[in-house]
Every structure is written in C-alpha cells, then in structure tokens.
Amino acid sequence: MIVAGIALACTAVCVAAWLLLFPEAGDAFVAACRRILRAIGGAARGAGRRVAGGVGDAGRRVQSGGTSAADGLLRHRWILLAAVVLVCAPSLLILWSRQRVVFEGFHGQDMAESRTMIAQLLRGERLVPPPAPPPAVFRTREVLRLKPEIVTADRKWARLDPDLQQRVLAIYQVMRERHGIEMVLVEGYRSPERQAELRRGGRATNAGAWASCHQYGLALDSAPLRDGKLQWNMSDPSTRDAYFLYGRLAQQAGLEWGGNWPSLRDYVHVELKDRCVQAKRERRARLAGDRG
Structure with missing residues (x-):
C-alpha cells in the first residue's frame, strides 16, 4: 500500500x-x-x-x-x-x-520482528512480574503424579537475570492479552545441588550441576494455566498450541526454546543461551585460576 x-x-x-x-x-x-x-x-x-x-x-x-x-x-x-x-x-x-531495527541488549540480533508486540513491550516501561498463583496449583494430584519435582521448585523472579525476566514477562503479556493464554512460572533459579539431585533421579534433565543455565539465573520453565490447573499434556491440541506459541514468541524475544532441542524436548524451558555460555566459560576460567 x-x-x-x-x-x-x-x-x-x-x-x-x-x-x-x-x-x-x-x-x-x-x-x-x-x-x-x-x-x-x-x-x-x-x-x-x-x-x-x-x-x-x-x-x-x-x-x-x-x-x-x-x-x-x-x-x-x-x-x-x-x-x-x-x-x-x-x-x-x-x-x-x-525494516532494520536493532535492540540494545539483543547481542546485535537484527529484529525483523520489531513491529511485534514483544518488541513494543521491551521498548516500553519495565514490566512487573504477575502475582504468584496459589500454592495449591503446584500440588495437585496430577502434578504429584507427573511432575513431583516442581513442588519444591524456586519460583522467585528476583533470582533471575533481569534481561531474561523482561523478555519472558513480555511473552506472558502477549499470550494473555492477544491469545487468552495464562502462563505461570514453574521454576526459575535452580541450585547445583538440586540440579544434581534431579539428574540422579532421572527427572526433567540430563544436565549435571553447573551444566544447566538454571544455575546462573539465565533459564526458567513455564506452563499454561487453565481452569486452575497446569497443562502438560501435549496430546491436547490447545495445550500443544500454547507451548508452540510460547516457543515462537521466545524466539522472537531472542531466547532459546527447549522445544527445539533434538534429544530431550523441553517445552517448558527457555534460556538466554549466549549469556549462559559466557557464564559457564567464566566459571571454568575462575576454577582454573583457583587451581593454578
């Protein structure tokens, strides 16, 4: 036109x-x-x-x-x-x-999606985390049967990297306002001890201590909330659509989505991959320096 x-x-x-x-x-x-x-x-x-x-x-x-x-x-x-x-x-x-708008903090990524609501939100005022849902949401019979590890998970937004916070909160807002899908933080920061425990139990991860971005506050897990219950069943079309929308928006916001991983598809997981790789490298360098 x-x-x-x-x-x-x-x-x-x-x-x-x-x-x-x-x-x-x-x-x-x-x-x-x-x-x-x-x-x-x-x-x-x-x-x-x-x-x-x-x-x-x-x-x-x-x-x-x-x-x-x-x-x-x-x-x-x-x-x-x-x-x-x-x-x-x-x-x-x-x-x-x-057509070429580059956002500060996106590591030079060409944001062709700068006209999307995600980019508009990230350009605006700082987004505030929503109120936490009732604790009972994370202790339902279905959760105890399918995802018992999330009962004791850390869900404090303050322990997450501020940049990751803002990108995920923008995703939540788009999903809620444009698609009527409520997303909930299931787990954020994860200690190395908890990471090792989850791996030993064969639950939710193949990564050992300090090998996951959760240990650096650079990853989190989210799930759709419908009728007061967290949704996991990927055989349900509406749940599957919600997770794939979450993944598409995560990619627009410059995040890595676990649903694209070839070995263990982790649909709830998003992370700041480049920052996480850098954090792991710095930790290895510190350890090498201490041993030297």
Missing part, C-alpha cells in the same frame, strides 16, 4: 514536470481533448460525418502532440531522470531503514 502510494505520487510529479518543461505538448494535449469533447457533443446531435471528421482531426492532433512530447522527453531525458531520483530516493530510503 505504501509503495503504491509513493509510485502514484512519483507519477503525478513526473506528469507535472512534463507539462512544465514542454508547454507546447501540454497545449496540444489540451486542444486535442477539447476537440474530442466537441466531437462527442456533435455525435449526440446526430452529426455523424462531422463527428467522424472531428474525431479524426482530433486523433491526428493527439498523435502530433504525442510525437512532439516524445521528442521533448528524449531531449530532456536526463533532467527527468534526475527529478524522478530526487523524488523517489528519500521515500525509498525511509522504507528501507524501517
């Missing part, structure tokens, strides 16, 4: 320039139009032959005017080309620049 408007404006400018640069062509065109109108009026009064003659004469004049205009265009083609460039270049430059 924008491009069509610019093209129409450019066409109008070019026609106006043509009429200003070649007044004789404009006069011929106007005269031809007048003769055509007279010929039509004559046809209405039944003067058939006069009409035909008038139309023929008008056609010849139009042809003559068109030839004169074409000659004029050829003589001044470089002037017209420069005018078109001057008119089009600013608008095209603006359109091109609007």
